[in-house]
Amino acid sequence: MGIGYPPKPLDIYISQLTVSLKPIQLMKTLHCKDVGFDCPGIIQADSEAEVLQLAAQHALEAHQTTVTPEMAEQIKPLIHEE
Numbered sequence: 439m440g441i442g443y444p445p446k447p448l449d450i451y452i453s454q455l456t457v458s459l460k461p462i463q464l465m466k467t468l469h470c471k472d473v474g475f476d477c478p479g480i481i482q483a484d485s486e487a488e489v490l491q492l493a494a495q496h497a498l499e500a501h502q503t504t505v506t507p508e509m510a511e512q513i514k515p516l517i518h519e520e
């Protein structure tokens with residue numbers, strides 16, 4: 439008999455590998471709300487230029503807003519791959 443601590447059970451945490459299956463092809467994505475509109479609209483296309491074009495169309499139709507070249511420049515950094 440000795441003085442000691444009970445053996446500490448080795449808790450082996452097997453981290454569950456969560457493999458997120460992402461679509462193989464990522465799309466250039468713009469969330470309308472990121473631009474500042476209170477809108478759930480998501481614009482997706484293969485290229486940034488296409489997203490901008492669709493965004494301009496959407497802004498006009500849904501928000502009666504004309505996307506100026508200056509606005510387009512501000513929108514560009516908001517486009518990400520998703």
Ligand SMILES: [Zn+2]
Pocket residue numbers: 470471475477478479496500501
């Ligand atoms: Zn919108």
